[in-house]
Amino acid sequence: MRAVQAAVGEATFVFRSDVKSYYASINHECLLGLLRDMIASPVVLDLVRGYLQHLVDEDGALRQIDLGISLGSPLSPLIGGVYLKPLDDAMTNTGWFYARFMDDWVVLAPSRGPLRGAMKQANEVLESLKVEKHPDKTFIGRVSRGFEFMGYRFD
Known part of the structure; x- marks a missing residue:
């Protein structure tokens, strides 16, 4: 959480989501x-x-x-952690901050362009793994509006 808090200060946009019915949908x-x-x-x-x-x-x-x-x-x-490793791989060294715990993840980006890139990457990986983002638990917006991640509120 400290890494997320540190990255919040450098970011303007956030993309936070998780997988809908994660354990039940692992293919x-x-x-x-x-x-x-x-x-x-x-x-x-x-x-x-x-x-x-x-x-x-x-x-x-x-x-x-x-x-x-x-x-x-x-x-x-163990399986829950491993199944989204392709998402971790896709989000590494990309120009945005990324953190994940099981099926919950957050991306913090300095501008809209990298955020769109992160969203595109996430959608492609999730499609390849045959899982979906949870529509009610997905937040895309400005960091200044605040967001929740893993039970913590970041403003």
Whole structure:
């Protein structure tokens, strides 16, 4: 939060958002693709695949789940952090300040141009991961109007 507070003084515009129904919308195929790039061990990948691919009883019929992860699992925070790594990669070294915690992120920019660039990058990454910004939790505007991030108010 100190880094966000320090960046507020240098910025004019803010883009703050999070992912709609984050854990419930994590796409297993996308997740496994990301993990294949990070994990060399086929054994570990098979364990994760086995964790993700479970059957659910829907009116007497078993159906395989290919979307979402359990919030109660010890793996959920790890998966939640890893799934948006492509967003972190896209927002690094870009001319704007970026911070993320799980599915909440904030971009602080000196002018409209970089802010538009950040929004375009975020939209492209989220589309590739098959998730959406939460419309009620997205704020785009001037830093001087103030904004909330992770329970803190920045003015």
